[in-house]
Amino acid sequence: MFTMAQHSTFDIQPSKNPVSDEERKKILDAPGFGQYFTDHMVVIDYEQGKGWHNHRVVPYSEFSVNPANMVLHYGQAIFEGLKAYRHSDGSIVTFRPEANAERFQNSAARMAMPKLSKEDFVDSIRELVKIDAAWVPKAGGEECLYLRPFMFATENGLGVHPAHKFTYVLIASPAGAYFSGGIEPVTVWVSHEYVRACPGGTGAAKFAGNYAASLAAQEAADKEGCDQVLWLDAIERENIEEMGGMNVMFVERDGDDVTIITPALSGSLLPGITRDSLKTVAKDLGYSVDERVITMKELEERVGTGEITEAFACGTAAVINPIGTFKSRDGEFTVNNCESGEITMKMRSTLTGIQHGELPDTHDWLATLVD
Numbered sequence: 001m002f003t004m005a006q007h008s009t010f011d012i013q014p015s016k017n018p019v020s021d022e023e024r025k026k027i028l029d030a031p032g033f034g035q036y037f038t039d040h041m042v043v044i045d046y047e048q049g050k051g052w053h054n055h056r057v058v059p060y061s062e063f064s065v066n067p068a069n070m071v072l073h074y075g076q077a078i079f080e081g082l083k084a085y086r087h088s089d090g091s092i093v094t095f096r097p098e099a100n101a102e103r104f105q106n107s108a109a110r111m112a113m114p115k116l117s118k119e120d121f122v123d124s125i126r127e128l129v130k131i132d133a134a135w136v137p138k139a140g141g142e143e144c145l146y147l148r149p150f151m152f153a154t155e156n157g158l159g160v161h162p163a164h165k166f167t168y169v170l171i172a173s174p175a176g177a178y179f180s181g182g183i184e185p186v187t188v189w190v191s192h193e194y195v196r197a198c199p200g201g202t203g204a205a206k207f208a209g210n211y212a213a214s215l216a217a218q219e220a221a222d223k224e225g226c227d228q229v230l231w232l233d234a235i236e237r238e239n240i241e242e243m244g245g246m247n248v249m250f251v252e253r254d255g256d257d258v259t260i261i262t263p264a265l266s267g268s269l270l271p272g273i274t275r276d277s278l279k280t281v282a283k284d285l286g287y288s289v290d291e292r293v294i295t296m297k298e299l300e301e302r303v304g305t306g307e308i309t310e311a312f313a314c315g316t317a318a319v320i321n322p323i324g325t326f327k328s329r330d331g332e333f334t335v336n337n338c339e340s341g342e343i344t345m346k347m348r349s350t351l352t353g354i355q356h357g358e359l360p361d362t363h364d365w366l367a368t369l370v371d
């Protein structure tokens with residue numbers, strides 16, 4: 001049976017106190033990441049029995065929190081991350097928002113939280129970007145408006161059970177080019193001591209606690225002079241999983257044949273939308289894609305023999321970030337002389353070209369938010 005999408009009406013309460021044009025321009029000149037927020041936010045409430053209600057666009061403001069709020073104690077909190085881009089014709093688009101909406105539903109299911117409809121998710125983005133359009137940086141660079149949808153428990157009480165009340169919020173933050181001084185390959189710390197996620201656990205959900213659980217390993221990586229952690233599987237501590245905020249890919253070359261190898265979704269790694277999109281981009285560019293188990297041992301050996309020539313991380317924030325050095329308790333090795341690889345950069349420029357409207361959107365990935 002065909003059912004029409006149900007769209008909710010958002011109550012719009014414009015800010016009486018927006019940031020001045022002058023101040024906003026100053027911010028947009030050097031936004032950094034996640035430092036400044038637009039004038040508004042979207043809020044939708046949930047209560048068991050009543051469902052999602054009170055859809056609204058309100059001035060960006062603080063929440064007051066009851067000390068017994070369940071999220072502070074038992075951590076039911078999930079989030080998403082996507083971007084809005086201004087094209088050279090002045091229109092504003094976003095990239096595959098339905099994929100984020102679907103993942104948000106899957107994360108909710110894993111954390112015993114209610115599902116927000118895909119229509120409400122995408123409409124919330126449309127409403128916020130429409131009212132805060134002046135905050136979307138100019139076209140022509142990699143600047144964008146980063147969108148952060150999230151949901152958390154709002155019931156008060158100390159009994160351990162899935163909460164009956166939740167709040168969905170969407171906030172937006174202008175973001176500068178991820179690599180302002182040229183693309184720099186990162187050094188990763190291969191963590192044998194800590195694991196990020198395990199079979200049956202929460203690793204495939206965009207769950208706030210996964211990040212909390214990763215921070216001690218990030219500190220260990222910092223101490224080793226590494227930029228980020230590379231996570232291994234929880235059981236063997238051999239299979240490469242992901243970076244804990246980005247997925248990973250490797251370039252295998254055999255003469256002119258190029259294969260992109262990426263760890264298969266194991267149930268404990270996060271199904272990245274950038275990862276998924278790059279599999280398609282790779283095929284469009286004439287490369288093969290091999291999703292499978294890849295161990296640290298295989299990687300080191302085949303980097304040594306010259307069969308694996310490039311490595312990179314991929315996710316919404318950086319799109320693609322080359323990996324130059326792998327470091328662990330067992331030693332270290334480099335890939336491609338610690339330089340950004342040719343295939344890596346080709347994949348990156350193709351995906352960013354589509355996102356910024358410089359290449360044709362042949363897979364219908366872009367959704368127009370403002371004409």
Ligand SMILES: *Cc1c(COP(=O)(O)O)cnc(C)c1O
Nearest residue numbers: 244245246270272273274315316
């Ligand atoms: C968000 C995230 C990614 C990347 O997902 P994208 O949809 O490509 O941004 C990878 N790993 C983890 C743990 C994440 O939270």
